[in-house]
Amino acid sequence: MSQSQQDIEQRVRLAGSNMFELLLFRLGEAPGSEDRELFGINVFKVREILAMPAITAVAGAKPEILGVADIRGQIIPVIDLARITGCRPKNGPKILLVTEFARTTQGFAVEEVDDIVRLEWNQVLSAESHSGGRTVTSFARIDGNVDGSRLAQVLDVERIVRDTLPGQTTEISEEATGRIKLKPGARVLAADDSGVARALIEQSLTAMGVPFVMTKTGQEAWKVLEDLLARTRKDGTEVADHIALVLTDLEMPEMDGFTLTRRIKSDAGLRHIPVVIHSSLSGSANEQHVRKVGANAYVSKFEPTELANVMRGALRAA
Template sequence: MERANTNLLETVDARTKLAGSNRMEILLFSLGTSEIFGINVFKVREVCRTPFITKAPNMPSGVEGLISLRGNVIPVLSLAKVLGLAKPGQGLGGSMMVTEYSKRTLGFLVEGVDRIIRVEWDKVRQPENMAGSTQNNITAITELADGKLVSILDVETILAQTFGEAPVGQISALGNSIEANVFFVDDSAIARKKIVEVLDKLGARHKHALNGLEAWTRLDGMAAHAQQQKRRLADEISLILVDAEMPEMDGYVLTRNIKNDARFDGIPVVMHSSLSSEANRSMGKAVGVDAYVAKFDAEILADTLRPYLLKVFKD
């Protein structure tokens, strides 16, 4: 436990070096079953023993209550309950991970924290044919040296199921005369759904991919075809919207590939991520993103995309 907490307190600069290297660090933990779960270290602020939790009325299922953390009141979730893995009479677990997602701080209760591992994103793949109650809440899986599988949580989906999806409010359309085409990539099903809602309200056409490698393969093919036809790819794609964390190839490597390829000249790249710290924004800027927007506020996303889409149209 102490070892895990010490590793989590590595300097931001040390972890920032992972950006663009197609590697990630995963904190391994258990929920009282034989399964091994993981979460990106970038999203974990600290690990501590389970504190006293104040019960509160009308909490969503799986939310145990509230705690005060350095002057801030934050909700605490039991991941075992949220994932449907809690056994009758099972306690809250011995550890709490304090996480930050989309500018929201949360406590996640787990049975125990193991260690931090570093993996290549190309060794992280999307789950296929997974059974059990956790299936919809797993965004990717990877394999340890001993052959055991690690299930990486789709926290965006977990939060949407627990607290409800943020409604997409009034978003002004770009205009009937504007033909905008957006290519976006995100490995989270709930994130893809919300992005589509925003793009539909803007009136932008869209295509998407499920991970960074699939996105790059498709974009590379589109660029090759446009080059063969002696056309500018920028006339076919108005903007590329990328997630940061994705199986097989992360958004930083994907962005760097795009920005280093002249065939994509004139196409802005916007990074859309639940990693909302200034360090992550700096990492995005380092690989060349034109804008960085934290998940998920529909109006902010629309306001970020709109000027790029209108500028492409005017040009």
């Protein structure tokens, strides 16, 4: 079995258990204290971890951009996570995390890498209900769901890249997406934990003329479906009369998109609803991965025209 295939099989096994692996790192002392807080990023977004290479400063770049680095013949921007989070590294960033997601490759400069931990998604809690920070999407309870567990802040890297790098804005219009017609009374159920991703999805669905219900986690989306199941059993309708398609992210607190997809496809009252996975985890390996868990289609973030075309295809095939 090739290494790529082994990676796919590993991800499927983790997804089947509502689990994932989190790379923990530190950025320096937190603002106003001497504490060196833990931060995290999903392992599957990290291509490689390197000692900090030579950085070439770029004239006119934002202060959050350290410059660019030549990594195996590819010139990539290097983002200063310590500056973005307000942390103070004592000896400067020593490690470069080379990441691939949302059709982009970039480096994140960090002070040090701490560990890789395997967690259940129910150990991850949404940050939106616990803090006002824009750059943190969730908190991971490293020691399990116990009082006093160490917490790692999971950064909203999609927002960081979009806010920091040039050329990351996306034009969203009806001309780009076209209109999608659903049967009367039906909506799209969408789930994504990133605030910036939800805003882009809402703009795209609005441009398509598609009514929708937006949720922040797989658990919230599943609750919507459970409530509809209970209601339709009473009034004799089908959930598919109300939800035409489910559009879900993969990485979400409480319940990930894999588990949500598996639950939908294993329920007789829901399995005919098409599920489109809309993820920043890009690449052919991830496409194979999501199909193995039963999704009808996969689209990498974020191209509204492609999103609309994939949704049309899934709806036609349903």
